[in-house]
Amino acid sequence: MADGRRAVELSARDLHVSRGGVEVLRGVDLTLRGGERVALTGPSGSGKTVLLTVLAGFAVPERGAVLLDGRPLVDHGRGLRPRLGVVFQGYGLVALLTAAENVELPLLAAGLPTAQARGRAREALDAVGLGERSEHLVEELSGGQQQRAAVARALALRPDVLLADEPTAEQDVAHRAGTLDAILATARTGTAVVLATHDPDVAARCDSRVHLEAGLLRPA
Numbered sequence: 001m002a003d004g005r006r007a008v009e010l011s012a013r014d015l016h017v018s019r020g021g022v023e024v025l026r027g028v029d030l031t032l033r034g035g036e037r038v039a040l041t042g043p044s045g046s047g048k049t050v051l052l053t054v055l056a057g058f059a060v061p062e063r064g065a066v067l068l069d070g071r072p073l074v075d076h077g078r079g080l081r082p083r084l085g086v087v088f089q090g091y092g093l094v095a096l097l098t099a100a101e102n103v104e105l106p107l108l109a110a111g112l113p114t115a116q117a118r119g120r121a122r123e124a125l126d127a128v129g130l131g132e133r134s135e136h137l138v139e140e141l142s143g144g145q146q147q148r149a150a151v152a153r154a155l156a157l158r159p160d161v162l163l164a165d166e167p168t169a170e171q172d173v174a175h176r177a178g179t180l181d182a183i184l185a186t187a188r189t190g191t192a193v194v195l196a197t198h199d200p201d202v203a204a205r206c207d208s209r210v211h212l213e214a215g216l217l218r219p220a
């Protein structure tokens with residue numbers, strides 16, 4: 001591993017998840033290793049977001065389990081959060097903080113010294129082309145800029161696993177390429193990346209593709 005991190009393995013076993021009385025996931029299996037970049041495709045409403053939410057530990061499956069390095073997510077306790085970077089639709093940014101403060105927040109929560117958190121935030125914001133806007137409040141940013149701030153927040157964590165839900169959907173062509181480059185580059189330091197996307201060009205840039213349909217995941 002380039003920065004000394006050990007290889008990670010995230011595995012989902014026989015996931016069954018219902019939403020609104022419908023079984024959205026009907027026995028999903030997935031194994032993801034450090035350095036792998038996997039595109040998650042599937043029709044709108046097929047359950048990509050639901051799957052990412054379960055992989056992130058934000059929702060619990062009715063059946064099956066998600067294991068990080070062989071242990072259930074819940075067993076990792078507070079140590080789990082800095083290991084998982086997430087970019088979800090809606091972004092979850094704090095509107096009255098600046099972009100930089102939003103990126104620094106989880107780093108400080110993970111115990112990083114302030115100067116180091118600032119440095120990492122700056123680097124991540126630069127990587128997604130948001131350096132010049134870093135001192136702006138989130139509420140002053142456009143939708144696309146907010147999405148890039150959310151990507152920067154996940155990148156700055158240097159997570160073992162990066163789960164991203166259509167992370168370039170709001171971007172123009174130039175920013176789409178740059179943001180995608182920044183996300184995919186994390187695999188070089190051992191991060192495992194899952195990228196839900198409707199964009200065939202984005203899917204093509206990943207190492208492998210899985211397709212979710214009718215509750216089941218298959219290679220694409």
Ligand SMILES: Nc1ncnc2c1ncn2[C@@H]1O[C@H](COP(=O)(O)OP(=O)(O)OP(=O)(O)O)[C@@H](O)[C@H]1O
Pocket residue numbers: 019020024042043044045046047048049050051
């Ligand atoms: N909280 C909820 N209550 C009821 N139904 C839900 C809930 N969350 C998701 N669903 C349903 O679960 C299914 C899967 O939704 P999900 O958002 O995971 O799809 P998706 O593949 O990410 O779609 P898209 O590509 O449009 O983002 C949909 O039918 C959706 O209506």
